[in-house]
Amino acid sequence: MKNLTRITLISTIALLTACSSSPDKDEPLLKNAGPQTLYTKAKEQLTTGNYNAAVETLSALDSRFPFGPLSHQVQLDLIFAYYKTGKTDQAIATIDRFIRLNPNHSDVDFALHMRGLVNLDADKNLFQEMLGIDRSDRDPSYARQAFEDFRSLIEKFPNSRYAADAKQRMVAIKDRLARYEIEIARFYMERQAWVAAANRGQYVVEYYSDTPHVKDALQIMIECYDQLGLDELKQNARTTLLLNFPDAANRNDS
Known part of the structure; x- marks a missing residue:
């Protein structure tokens, strides 16, 4: 019985050790992998919704192969991954870099659309929305920037597939900004x-x-x-x- 217990314990420890070390086995592979292997891994992570892991893989790919044939797509996917993980500053920086370096790229409209979405997302307060709390008086800086991003998209790319969505979002943003002005006006009236x-x-x-x-x-x-x-x-x-x-x-x- 003691031997059986010991064997079971050893087996359990071995299993746990194998499970805990399995992610590490991928690290040497990814460190030595080529751009296509890394990108395939990143796409799998995006598809499964593992956005934090996708950020790490895409960031590594972007830094190791900044001028490769996949570089543009890597940056676009990285923008999306940053957006999904709520990394506002990193997303905006990557978007601005992409637009600055690739002003004539066919996906600049996507980058502008994502810029608007990132700023719009930063304007929201999920906790307050979950509780149904109206905080129209919160600082609308991100909302204003999102409005400008969507307007820039429509002006530069009126036929973009993202233009219709941008117009709808601008309507919602204007309502948000108008509510803010009303709340501030009432604040002044109270005083x-x-x-x-x-x-x-x-x-x-x-x-x-x-x-x-x-x-x-x-x-x-x-x-x-x-x-x-x-x-x-x-x-x-x-x-x-x-x-x-x-x-x-x-x-x-x-």
Whole structure:
């Protein structure tokens, strides 16, 4: 019985040792592998969703064979892998390098599209979204940059297969940016900073006129101008409000 237990223990240890060391067996192979072998490995990792491993393999491939026949595709795949792993800075740096060095490449539109997606993803807060918390007042810097990325894509490559998606995302981003301005305007109103609040409302009317937040912006402007005693501006804002939102006539703004 003691011998059997000892044999079982030794077998278990050997099995665990083999399992723990099996990943290491690939390292010498990958270190000495050619670009095609490395790339095949990276594609397998991408296909199975092992994006962290794909980042390591593609990064090694990019550094060891920067001018090989697969270099462009490696960089594009690396951009995608960085995006999937939430590595914003690395993704943006790789995208910018690719565009700078390959301005006429057929996949520049893909790189621009990915730039927008990376910045848009950085703007999101997954934890807050999971809890259903609306944080429209969070810094929109990444959202603004994503908007510019998608606009650049559409302007430079209007016939790109990514153009339609970029347009849809721009609509959503404009809504996000308009909500931000409204939240900041209300923040100023709570502190009786009427001029600053009115300016935020005016900004929404001028730059986000195709969003559903124009009504709120005009109502904010009306209240602020009333507090400031600017009757002409108040009346102009009220007229615009009633022309575009007749249901607002029930609101007592006089």
